[in-house]
Amino acid sequence: MTISPAVVIGTGLVGASVGCALTAAGHRVHLEDRSLSHARVAAGVGAGTLDPAVGTEVALVVVAVPPNALAPVIIDGLHRFPYATVTDVGSVKAGVLNALWDSDADVARYVGSHPMAGSQFSGPVTARADLFTDRTWVIAPHRKSAQAATDTVRELVRACRAQEVIMDVDVHDAAVARVSHLPHLMSVLMAGRLTEVPAEQLQLAGQGLRDVTRIAGSDPGLWQQILGANSGALLPELRAIQDQLGELIKAIEDDRAGRPEPARRNGQDGTGAGASELRPHLERGVAGTRRIPGKHGAAPVQYRRLVVEIPDTPGALSRLFAGVGQAGVNVEDIAIQHDPDRQLGYLSLAVDPDQADALSTAMTAAGWVVGEPDPSPDLPD
C-alpha cells in the first residue's frame, strides 16, 4: 500500500505530528488548515508542505479537525481526493459514520481511527514525529470499508510507529464513553454541586475534592462536542450510574434505619459496624481502581508512597530531588499537596517497594521529615 502523497487536514498537535511522522518516514505530506498560521507553524516544524496537492494523486487523507467538523471535512475529502483513503483521528467514531451513510460520499474509502496520544500539549508548535511511537492507535473499519482502505490506514499506523488495535466502531465508542466521557461527567456533577455550597464551608476542602473535580474545569465547548458525538454510548453508562446511585442511596438509608446507637453498638475497639449495605459499594470502588492499568500499559502495580515535607520556597524541590537523585531511586509518581494554612507542602513520592526503605533512610539522614501517607489521605482529620 502506498500512503504517499498524503494530505493532513487540520494541523493541531495531532495532525502536525502525523505530518512529521510521515515526512520523517520519507512520505510527501501536504498540509491544510483553515488557520494559515497553524499550517505555517506545522510546515516549519517539518510536518509537510503548504503546496496544494493534486487531487487525483493523493493516496491518503488524514482529517484532524475538531469533533463537530469531522463529518463535513471527511465528506469533502472523499470528494476532492477521489482515489484516496480517508481517515480521521477523532475520539468518537459512530456519529461521523452515520453522517457519512447519509451523504453521497464514497464511504468505502473511509476508515476511522483514533490514536491514543497527544494529550499533553496543544498546537503544532510542539508537534513531533515520535508522538505516536509505541502508543495504541485504534483502527475502526465499518461494514462497507474497502480492505485496501483499511490496509492503507494500517500502513499509516506503522509509519507513525504506533501499535495497531483493530476495534469495532461501537466497542471503541463504548470504551471511551466508559474511561473518558463518563468520568468527565462525574467530575462535572460533583463540581456543579459546589456552586451551591457556601464559601465558608468550601474552606474545608481537601485534595480529594480537587482531584475529583479537576477535569470538570476543561473547555465546555470542546466537551460539548465530544459528549454530544458519543451520546449513544454515553447514555447507557449514565443510566448505569443512575441505578448504582439509587442503590447506594438505598444502602445508606437502610444502614441508617438499622443503625443501632453507637454507644450501644461498639466497645472502644472501633471495629464496629457489623453488617452494612454500604460496604459492598465501597469495596466495589476499590476493586474498580485496581483494574486500571499502570503506567506504560503494564499491569497495575502497587508502589509504596513516602511523604516528605517541603518548605514552600524556591529551591526546596530542587534540593529535595537532588537528594532523591543521589539515592539512585526511580520516582514512579509524584504529587504535591499543599498545607492549606501553613507555608509548606508535602511531596508524595511513589517508589518501588524494594527501594522505599533505602530512600526513606537517605532522606531522613539528609534532614527531611519523611513519613508514610495515611491510607485515607483525604480524610480531613
Added chain:
Amino acid sequence: MTISPAVVIGTGLVGASVGCALTAAGHRVHLEDRSLSHARVAAGVGAGTLDPAVGTEVALVVVAVPPNALAPVIIDGLHRFPYATVTDVGSVKAGVLNALWDSDADVARYVGSHPMAGSQFSGPVTARADLFTDRTWVIAPHRKSAQAATDTVRELVRACRAQEVIMDVDVHDAAVARVSHLPHLMSVLMAGRLTEVPAEQLQLAGQGLRDVTRIAGSDPGLWQQILGANSGALLPELRAIQDQLGELIKAIEDDRAGRPEPARRNGQDGTGAGASELRPHLERGVAGTRRIPGKHGAAPVQYRRLVVEIPDTPGALSRLFAGVGQAGVNVEDIAIQHDPDRQLGYLSLAVDPDQADALSTAMTAAGWVVGEPDPSPDLPD
C-alpha cells in the same frame, strides 16, 4: 481556663500531635491508647506521659479514636473525669452528640471539635507539636454545652496554635458531607463502574480517570464508619446529585433528539452545536471548580502550567528540578503524567503567570522539551 492536666485518649497522629503541642506549651499530658505500643511511641516523641491521671484532677480530655468508637469513649471519659471538659477530634459531629443525649453522661461538659490537619501521615511516629499551627480547627458547641467547656476547648485550640472557627454542628457536618464525603462517593461510583468494563477497553484509560477514581481506593472500613456517621447530612447531597444526574441525562437525550446531522449542521469551522441543553451543565462544573479555595486558604488563583518531558530514569527529576531551582521560580503545584506506552513522562509545573515565560525560556535553553498543556488534558486524542 486551665487545660492542665490533660488526658489524650487515642495516640494516632492527631492525638499524639495534640499531646506534643500541649506538652510544648507547658501543659501536663497523660496518654491513653488501647494499643500500648502506640502510646509508648507517642510518649517517646514527647506527646506526654504514660502515668495514669488522677481522675478528679483532669481539666481536659481529648478523644482521638476512630469514628465508631468516639461516642462510648467520650461517655466513658465524662464519667472517669468528673470535672473535665471533654472534646473529640472526629470528622462528624451530630451522630456522636445524639448518642450522648441518650446517655446518662454530663453532656454539658462535652464540646466537639474538628482540627483540619493531619491527613498526610498516620500513626504517632510522625506526630509533631506544630501539626495544627495556623490550621483551621472547628469548634462545634451544642445547645447544652457549658460556656466554660467551650472556653476550655478554645484554650486547647490556642495552645495548639490553630485558628478557631466556631461552627454549628449541623453546618459542620453539612460542609464535610459536601467537600469530602460526597466526592468520595462520586469517586466510588465511577470506580465501581470499571468492574464491568472489559480489560481491553481499560487500556484506553487516561489521567482523568485516574484522578477521578483515586480516592475510591481508600480503606472501605474507615470510610464505612465516616459515611455511616454522617448519613443524615450526606443523603440530601446524594439526592441533589441524583436530581442533577437525571437532568443531565435528559439534557443529553434532548440534545440527541434535536441533533441535526453533523454534515448539515456545521461547516468546517467546528464551532458548531448552537443551542445545547448539556452546555449549562458543563459550565456549571467549570464554575464549581473555580470556587474551590487555593492553597494556604487563599482565594483561588489561576496559575500557568508548563509541561516538560522527562525521561523515566533515575536522576531525571533531580536534574529537572535543579534547572527549575536555578531559574529561581517557585513551583506552586506539580504533577507527573506517565506516557502509558513509552518510557517517559510529562511533568506539569504550575507557576505564577509572571514567572512562566522566564522558566520556559530557561528550561528550553537547558535542552528540555517545554510546552503548555492542552486545555482539555484528558481528551484521549
